[in-house]
Amino acid sequence: MSAELVRSIATSGSFDQDNMRTAIESVFTLNADSVESVYGSKLRLRSGQRLLVTQLSGTGNKPDLQLTQYALSLLKLENKCQADSELLERIRRGIENADQMRNHYDTLDDAVISLLAKIYTENVSNLSPRIVVHGAREYLEQSAHANRIRACLLAGIRSAVLWRQCGGTRWKIISGRQKYVEQARKDIGLAPQ
16 A cells, blocks of 8 residues: 555655555554554555555556565565664654654644654665655655655555564565455455456
8 A cells, every 4th residue: 555655646646545544554553463453444454455456466457567666675675674673763763753743733744744754764765775766756856745755655664564573575475476365355345266
């Protein structure tokens, strides 16, 4: 979902408010006892599950290679973050500070998004692989859109952390592709193929 939000903001300057809220709120759930508690409910993940079906099923619509590249890069960046305990602590402190702002501002307020973007810029953006976001210059050059993109990338790293905590790896995405597609189809009420 985060990769799709990045693509949408970068190419059209627009985004789905509900998906954005789900992605950004997940960043603030640092200690969760279940996947559902990170995202609020399975219902909030429906559009992400639909996207997963499109990206991994190999049928119907062709997968968006840019989304795949973003997702794989986020998995690599999460791995680099995990290897640096000082970096993780800086990110955690930044997220806790941003969370305090939510006592005064909505989660999607520019002030909160800006702080999350700053956390990404100061702690992650210089790691390799650097994520190069492709889109329309008119949107990429607007600071509000750039901040949203960076905040969504931070949310993508949060999702990558959760994926790893659940036993996921980059290679499991490929080897277990059909299983994940079938589960996503079931969760969103589509007939199995």
